[in-house]
Amino acid sequence: MNQNTELMQGGSIMELPVLEIKNVHKKYLSHSVLEGVSFSIPRGKIVGLLGPNGCGKTTILKLISGLLQLDEGEIRINGICPGQQTKSMISYLPERSYLNDWMKISDILNLFSDFYTDFDRERAEQMLTDLKISKEEKLKTMSKGTKEKIQLILVMSRRASLYLLDEPIGGVDPATREYILHTILKNFDENSSILITTHLIQDVETIFDQVLFLNQGKIVIDGEVDEIREKYGKSIDGLFREVFRC
């Protein structure tokens, strides 16, 4: 199926941007959340989607992952519209814990191995060993923080084209924050891209290649981190504080 799409488009999948969003609109009833959002993410980039709470960051990730349907516009992942096919290309870390409490860690590893052909079980097991988490432990008995780490391990152990990380460092202690950033960088490869939403910019701005500022349903700044720093003469965090000043 992948091959057919590539042939139809007359090029290799590697030449396409990992993600392309054009003029996306999304409303919840009469409340407009996204008003003509457009951006694209090339391969091999770590991109920060930044904005204040409730500005539509999660909505964008849900639209890309196929959990929501857009009202207007176009989203393409490796040239394909969100659907069953793109779900195997995207590794999505939601803000909420989606783990089944009845499972042991070994069960959730089995589930990922069963459904995702790109799941690198060895990599996941190694990361669990690093964190001294036993595969026989039940998810029910684990703390929220440990569950967050496990979810991140599962997501980053896939060899996906696009990783969508929704607030991966929100509400975790500094040591865990460091572990999470280390895990993201360690498992990232040049053929994939990562889109991270966060409002805790200071902690993560060093890992971004590109940033997108989302405000009132629109992208107000989109560019390479170094260029933005040079253009505005400020750090990304400083610029964020200025743009989103209350």
Add this chain to the structure above:
Amino acid sequence: MLRKMLKYDIQAMSKTFIPFFIAILVISVFSALSMHLEWLIGIFGGATILFGLGIALFVTSLVLIITQFYKNVLGDQGYLTNTLPVSVDTIILSKLFSAIFWLISSGIVAILAFLIILMGSMDNVGDFFTSVAVVFQSAFDFISTPEYFKDALLIILLLVLLFIFAVLLIANEILHFYCAMSCSQIYPFTKNRIAGSFIAYLLINIPLSILTAVLFSAVGFTGTSFEWIQNLSGYPMMFIAILSVSLVILFLNILLYVPIRYILKNKLNLE
């Protein structure tokens, strides 16, 4: 993918159902022994516990079937379920089939419990096995007698049809629940999703009941309108009757399935 999904859905519910089944069977054995030894307290106690377990199993099955779908598809776990590279049909059918599987298993356990108690009520346990052997022998003799062979096949076919009808009926109630819960993704039910699901259940129930009544009446009317149907007797008449009501239920199931599929595919709106 359906097979893989089914494996996890059956496993998820096994954590509750299997302990129940074990408890029911153990209490059945206890009751059977009490009956056999004519120990009145044991008989009374066993019967009370079994009754309680039966009610608890029924309520738990209902709650589990509802919560499994709600939590796994529409709740937080839905963030995983709905991003797995599987179709919406796989998700719905896997939930439906696993629920039917556990309900049928509950039925089998109930029959086993009944047989165990029946065994205990007999003076001699050996009599029970002799009776079972006689029943099986008679059934075998009936099938292997050439002049009854056709009748035996028809009875088996009738039983299969009845089983399919029962499964379709169970599926109808489950899909009614699923449809109501799926409505919680749409405004105004999103305001309070749980209350919204209850209201949606009642609202769906009105047209569903009317349609069921109309379709069954239509089937009955058709049956009395055609002379050739009225002239049928015995098995053919029973086949036509069961087949007709099964088709009606199947039609209603499809009517319930379509909106569930549409909502999960196009209107999903997880919290």
